[in-house]
Amino acid sequence: MVINKSVNKISVPGFLANGISAGIKDEQQKDLALIYSTIPAKVAAVFTKNAFKAAPVLIDTERVKRGMAQAIITNSGCANAATGKEGYQDALAVSAAVSGQLKIRDELVLLGSTGVIGKRLPIKKIEAGIPKLVKGLHEFGFEDAESAIMTTDKYPKIAIRKGIVGAKDITICGIAKGAGMIEPSMATLLTYVMTDALIDSKALNTVFHQSIDATFNSISVDGCMSTNDTAIILANGLAGNNPLERAQARLQRFRDMLTDVLMELCHAVVKDGEGATKFISIIVEGAKSRSDARRAAYSVANSNLVKTAFFGEDPNWGRILAALGSSGIPLEKERVSLSIGNMLLYSQDCPVNINQAKLKEIFQKDTIEVRIVLGGGDKSYCVYTSDLSYDYVKINADYST
Amino acid sequence: MVINKSVNKISVPGFLANGISAGIKDEQQKDLALIYSTIPAKVAAVFTKNAFKAAPVLIDTERVKRGMAQAIITNSGCANAATGKEGYQDALAVSAAVSGQLKIRDELVLLGSTGVIGKRLPIKKIEAGIPKLVKGLHEFGFEDAESAIMTTDKYPKIAIRKGIVGAKDITICGIAKGAGMIEPSMATLLTYVMTDALIDSKALNTVFHQSIDATFNSISVDGCMSTNDTAIILANGLAGNNPLERAQARLQRFRDMLTDVLMELCHAVVKDGEGATKFISIIVEGAKSRSDARRAAYSVANSNLVKTAFFGEDPNWGRILAALGSSGIPLEKERVSLSIGNMLLYSQDCPVNINQAKLKEIFQKDTIEVRIVLGGGDKSYCVYTSDLSYDYVKINADYST
Numbered sequence: 001m002v003i004n005k006s007v008n009k010i011s012v013p014g015f016l017a018n019g020i021s022a023g024i025k026d027e028q029q030k031d032l033a034l035i036y037s038t039i040p041a042k043v044a045a046v047f048t049k050n051a052f053k054a055a056p057v058l059i060d061t062e063r064v065k066r067g068m069a070q071a072i073i074t075n076s077g078c079a080n081a082a083t084g085k086e087g088y089q090d091a092l093a094v095s096a097a098v099s100g101q102l103k104i105r106d107e108l109v110l111l112g113s114t115g116v117i118g119k120r121l122p123i124k125k126i127e128a129g130i131p132k133l134v135k136g137l138h139e140f141g142f143e144d145a146e147s148a149i150m151t152t153d154k155y156p157k158i159a160i161r162k163g164i165v166g167a168k169d170i171t172i173c174g175i176a177k178g179a180g181m182i183e184p185s186m187a188t189l190l191t192y193v194m195t196d197a198l199i200d201s202k203a204l205n206t207v208f209h210q211s212i213d214a215t216f217n218s219i220s221v222d223g224c225m226s227t228n229d230t231a232i233i234l235a236n237g238l239a240g241n242n243p244l245e246r247a248q249a250r251l252q253r254f255r256d257m258l259t260d261v262l263m264e265l266c267h268a269v270v271k272d273g274e275g276a277t278k279f280i281s282i283i284v285e286g287a288k289s290r291s292d293a294r295r296a297a298y299s300v301a302n303s304n305l306v307k308t309a310f311f312g313e314d315p316n317w318g319r320i321l322a323a324l325g326s327s328g329i330p331l332e333k334e335r336v337s338l339s340i341g342n343m344l345l346y347s348q349d350c351p352v353n354i355n356q357a358k359l360k361e362i363f364q365k366d367t368i369e370v371r372i373v374l375g376g377g378d379k380s381y382c383v384y385t386s387d388l389s390y391d392y393v394k395i396n397a398d399y400s401t
Numbered sequence: 402m403v404i405n406k407s408v409n410k411i412s413v414p415g416f417l418a419n420g421i422s423a424g425i426k427d428e429q430q431k432d433l434a435l436i437y438s439t440i441p442a443k444v445a446a447v448f449t450k451n452a453f454k455a456a457p458v459l460i461d462t463e464r465v466k467r468g469m470a471q472a473i474i475t476n477s478g479c480a481n482a483a484t485g486k487e488g489y490q491d492a493l494a495v496s497a498a499v500s501g502q503l504k505i506r507d508e509l510v511l512l513g514s515t516g517v518i519g520k521r522l523p524i525k526k527i528e529a530g531i532p533k534l535v536k537g538l539h540e541f542g543f544e545d546a547e548s549a550i551m552t553t554d555k556y557p558k559i560a561i562r563k564g565i566v567g568a569k570d571i572t573i574c575g576i577a578k579g580a581g582m583i584e585p586s587m588a589t590l591l592t593y594v595m596t597d598a599l600i601d602s603k604a605l606n607t608v609f610h611q612s613i614d615a616t617f618n619s620i621s622v623d624g625c626m627s628t629n630d631t632a633i634i635l636a637n638g639l640a641g642n643n644p645l646e647r648a649q650a651r652l653q654r655f656r657d658m659l660t661d662v663l664m665e666l667c668h669a670v671v672k673d674g675e676g677a678t679k680f681i682s683i684i685v686e687g688a689k690s691r692s693d694a695r696r697a698a699y700s701v702a703n704s705n706l707v708k709t710a711f712f713g714e715d716p717n718w719g720r721i722l723a724a725l726g727s728s729g730i731p732l733e734k735e736r737v738s739l740s741i742g743n744m745l746l747y748s749q750d751c752p753v754n755i756n757q758a759k760l761k762e763i764f765q766k767d768t769i770e771v772r773i774v775l776g777g778g779d780k781s782y783c784v785y786t787s788d789l790s791y792d793y794v795k796i797n798a799d800y801s802t
Contacts, residue, residue: 050726050727051728052723053726079719081719081722082722082747083751083752085751086751117717117720117722118718118719118747118752226723227722227723227726304797305797308794311794311798312797312798314798316517318480318482318483318517318519318628319518321482321483321518322482322518322627322628324452325451326451326452327452333452345519348485349485349486350485350486350487351483351484351519351520388705388794389798390795392709392794393709393712393789393790393793396705396713397710
């Protein structure tokens with residue numbers, strides 16, 4: 001679990017949560033989670049760009065536009081994607097059951113689903129579970145909620161920060177599930193952030209998008225974009241701080257804390273990527289544009305040959321150049337340099353004479369930094385990725401059955 | 402081996418070939434190949450678009466512009482890529498050794514290399530092997546040459562067609578190596594085609610590009626583009642047929658035979674993809690443009706989640722929709738349909754109620770056809786791909802060491 005050591009109990013003023021087994025998954029695993037703010041909270045969200053958006057994503061996208069939300073109900077074990085109008089009605093039924101039990105307006109309920117695509121939700125099981133889920137809501141329930149949204153994740157991902165912002169103590173807590181289908185354009189399947197900060201709606205939307213861009217939109221496990229990717233932040237204002245508005249130093253402080261929470265979560269998602277044994281940073285510098293740097297970094301990060309070389313601890317760095325060269329961005333070969341773990345390997349269109357034993361040592365580490373300098377500008381981008389192992393294949397060769 | 406059953410001995414009039422062990426690879430494996438036309442032949446070629454083109458690719462690109470070639474010298478075990486000016490000089494030295502032994506003009510020699518990137522060629526071993534290689538040239542040497550260009554290929558790939566074109570019997574024979582780094586933009590590492598047809602240079606160039614586009618540029622094993630991809634055709638004209646020129650019916654006949662040879666080779670490359678256990682056709686129809694259809698097909702073909710599902714024989718077809726939806730092309734969900742092995746799975750934004758046992762049977766086959774109909778136009782594209790298995794990871798986790 002990823003917890004700031006200075007915090008003993010994980011809670012955010014005004015938020016309750018819970019996670020139970022509703023029988024969606026086999027074997028009594030937790031599979032239904034609820035996060036609830038005791039008062040309506042301001043909301044901002046980022047969703048997948050996949051054309052086959054899941055029913056909960058379609059509903060949330062509409063509801064988030066109103067700017068307020070109070071609950072997030074999430075199931076694992078079924079994505080409710082590619083399920084058409086019936087799947088949409090299923091999601092509405094889940095929402096109605098939650099709002100009925102919580103006695104709140106239905107449009108204040110947001111939904112999340114993760115699991116197999118193309119299957120209908122077991123709606124009766126979910127409806128039957130909701131009263132128990134609501135009844136069990138408690139102040140320290142984020143860990144239960146997190147357990148219930150996990151699929152192939154090996155460990156829960158929770159991050160929390162407390163600090164003084166706008167003259168009051170505020171708390172920001174985030175939970176995430178990741179593991180598979182982790183990709184560029186909006187990364188983890190589900191990330192929920194809860195805060196008691198008092199913040200203007202527009203400012204919340206802006207800082208959330210900026211923070212997501214700097215964190216979850218810079219990771220890649222397998223280059224596959226999900227139909228369900230969702231990141232939501234709820235801010236209930238109960239901290240009573242001086243309100244956070246645009247262009248304020250205290251908003252900057254809030255954004256730094258938020259980015260810190262999201263960075264901790266997104267690193268945990270990469271480290272817990274399906275079958276991952278390494279955490280790899282691909283840093284591209286000296287690009288003409290940020291988009292060139294991004295394209296180059298993702299071309300390397302998503303190369304199966306690069307990823308298997310890292311898994312095998314095989315210092316076959318030529319594959320990094322091959323992946324870079326296939327990215328399609330304009331390159332001046334003579335100005336490109338490549339370093340791994342601060343060891344220069346390639347420069348001025350030539351391999352550098354290096355100590356192979358030392359390079360092997362670098363490849364044997366758990367955390368590896370790849371630095372590519374293009375030498376044609378001053379823009380940069382960093383992507384965090386994992387390796388490609390037998391276990392990735394094993395996990396994904398037998399997922400739905 | 403892929404041989405047209407009607408042909409007993411593999412040879413093309415006026416061509417000699419050989420393959421030997423020059424000690425580039427370990428354990429006495431063949432690693433140096435030579436193909437030689439007894440008279441200068443017309444030449445056309447297609448090369449990788451990778452920005453880090455290997456030295457032999459840079460040299461060939463220049464030499465092919467002259468329109469004539471007479472020999473192709475190829476080594477496996479070292480790609481001579483990312484080796485800078487020294488690597489370029491190494492390749493020129495190999496060429497000089499070959500032209501000296503063959504007593505032909507140096508610029509008639511083309512070069513190919515495949516293997517690890519970033520290592521220098523063992524030039525002395527190669528120079529020492531060339532006299533033996535030249536001395537052993539023989540009429541039926543294509544199989545020896547093919548053995549010497551293989552890397553992780555499990556079996557050799559040779560295809561041959563004979564037929565009457567322009568009132569004479571002509572022969573087209575192709576050899577290929579594939580296995581890893583097989584990708585969209587110019588696929589296999591090395592493909593060489595030899596023919597005795599008499600053909601105009603421009604016509605040869607046109608039909609070769611058309612045939613490559615319809616074959617090798619429509620396959621994908623792992624979505625990784627090599628620094629060394631090279632396809633070359635040599636036409637020595639010894640068949641003495643009525644010359645093949647632009648806009649002739651007999652040129653069309655030649656192109657059909659050539660496409661046939663290349664299609665057989667490229668299917669063999671996919672089937673022998675690293676760790677491949679399945680041959681999968683991804684057919685996209687009803688697209689607004691061919692480039693949309695191509696983008697959609699590659700998005701599915703290169704998805705690790707789709708590929709692992711096929712390897713696991715796991716009928717998790719939702720991943721195909723997720724991959725399609727992440728392709729970035731405009732999609733009208735309601736008009737999209739998905740079939741696998743002629744079984745309709747998804748249509749009108751809804752999963753079709755299907756027999757799961759029958760679907761499982763389809764996934765258990767060696768050859769699987771995925772058909773996606775977009776329903777917004779009449780353009781189509783087909784990509785041939787393989788699955789992603791433990792063996793792909795195994796082979797690539799330990800390649801250079």
